[in-house]
Amino acid sequence: MAPEGLFLPGEEVIMASVKVEKLEKVYPNGFKALHGIDLQIADGEFMVVVGPSGCAKSTLLRLIAGLEEVTSGTITIGDRVVNDLDPKDRRIAMVFQNYALYPHMTAYENMAFALKLAKLPRAEIDARVREAAAKLEIEGLLDRKPKDMSGGQRQRVAVGRAIVRKPDVFLFDEPLSNLDAKLRVSMRARLVQLHRELKAGGQRAAMVYVTHDQVEAMTMGDRITVMKDGRIMQTDTPMALYERPANKFVAGFIGSPAMNIHRAGLKRIGDQVVVAVSGQEWALAPAQAARVLASWPADGEEVWFGIRPDSIDLAGPGGEQAGLCGEISLVERTGGEAYCYFRVNGDEYVARLEGSRAGQLQPGDVGQFRVKVDEGHVFSGAGGTNISLPAV
Amino acid sequence: MSVRATGGWRLRKNTAFLLMVLPGFIWLVLLKYLPMGGIVLAFKNFHFARGGFWQSLWESSWCGLQNFEFLFASQNAWIITRNTILYNLVFIVTGTILALAIAVALSELLNRRLAKLYQTCLFFPYFLSWVVVGYLLLGFLSFDKGAVNGMLGQFGWQPVQWYDQPGVWPYILSFINLWKNAGYNAVIYLAAIMGIDRQYYEAAEIDGAGKWQQTIYVTLPHLYKLIIVMVLLAVGRIFSADFGLFYQVPLNSGALYPTTDVIDTYVFRSLMYTGDIGMTTAAGLYQSVVGFILIMLVNKVIKKYDRESAMF
């Protein structure tokens, strides 16, 4: 029988999956960090948990890892409830933000440590460490101690230490946040690639990756869970989150530059629904209007209207479409595209324009913009729920 | 740029640091380096003359290594040297291990308030004067009124003349030394343990290390350098014994000299009874020189095995 948490060669790989049900965490000082979370992660899935700092992402991860005690609810890994299991028996591996490599051990010893403690045969340990080192291209670093490595190299050793254990679940807690911007981008790609390679190699481990960076989340995750204040706001694929945010928070958090969201009023005129925002009045598209009508806010007509910068463009000569007109405060040109910030009726908007179309726009100019209203979202005034979403 | 200009620039740049170093520097020169002039006493036949100390010093005749001869010729030289070194070796080993054990145990206590309480209790004996400790011990070991003999009596055993039994004193003194000093050293180690990043322990926990293995693989390696420095400092003092411990605690009992007499107590008694400043200075110099050589040696050995852990 293999030691818990580790596979011996030839042993059947168990399908990995994480299931979190009604999970609550109250810290000893009485602070309630998690308010009943439900989350399922399929085997082989790359799940990114994203949210602003302090929303209890690390808490969730540490509960799955077994580093914190569960207050209530259950955590299942594979087919076992792991609430009362020690971290080492949960078939998980974790990569820490500061890497937490043992400073007095070489890279090799760091990677071999867990296997050594599990009393695996020496040859097997060596084979696994070298295989992982090859995957991560750190064969040349195996004799070095952490202090003689760069941040990126340490990062890879930390990942290697996780890989050699062949866990069911990889847990990453903001592993890239200590790297410089360029390295972060390349490590991002490497980790995704690594996940794919592991999967192709028959190791269908789930990855739970915590970050506060929505760009990281969008580029890495098969699915993304957005958290806020210890609650899950939405779990879905990156594109679904972007196109169909369940609420105002997700809409504002995902996407860069952020969605333009402003106070708005709703009016029913026969079958039509008109949204009044920033001094403008736009009729919603029929399908959208029907959905808004179906969940007409009980608390009256105060709502939020959200429109992505991509859905605002410079007005053409036609001019019969819904439009905005405002003084430009800033134009950020990144080359291929430009972000144009302007003010309408005291509301700040940003539009994403093609670089060539931004042309000669200058701060101080008055710009004419057209808005693709049917790409907008209506959020209820109180809860911020997206009431213009198509029912699934 | 001339060398002078560079020097001036560096002086200005580091003024604040130099000022911080100044008090320590003055202390070092005034109390540690100037008195070294007194070393000449070790090579002089000192006699008090009219005109005070300096006059006497000037007028005393040189006597070469006579003072050292006198020290080493006495049959006690071997005993006191052996005692001093053996005691110190035992103290270093047991003291370090116990202090580490206490520190690790305290650091594992989840209840911080209780941990502070224990820490204070363990720390307390360090502040007791040796005279007090000596009489506390007498309360236990006194022939007719001591608690220990009282207990022996309860079991029907004969009372023991503890202050007449040289054989048991190495154990008693080692124990007293631990009791008094371990708490103090433990605090130093505890502070270092508290500074270790918790993530190492969590990583080790996930890697499957139990508490004991976490101590071996995380705590001790992090304390390694501190332990080396502490041991190195202790080795430098291996030729100097804790005077109070060896003089006050056995109550300067003559019957115990074979196992309690150390260089410091011997020198002190010599000075008391013979007033021979030359010989006592020679003994002091002997302690310092050997201590210095030992520090250099140990540092060299450490350097050979682990360059970065060496002190200099």
Ligand SMILES: Nc1ncnc2c1ncn2[C@@H]1O[C@H](COP(=O)(O)OP(=O)(O)O)[C@@H](O)[C@H]1O
């Ligand atoms: N050991 C603890 N005791 C009390 N409160 C804690 C503890 N750890 C974290 N918290 C609190 O729980 C909340 C979530 O923390 P954390 O999970 O670290 O957030 P994140 O990783 O999303 O930034 C924060 O408000 C934090 O202050």
Ligand SMILES: [Mg+2]
């Ligand atoms: Mg965190």
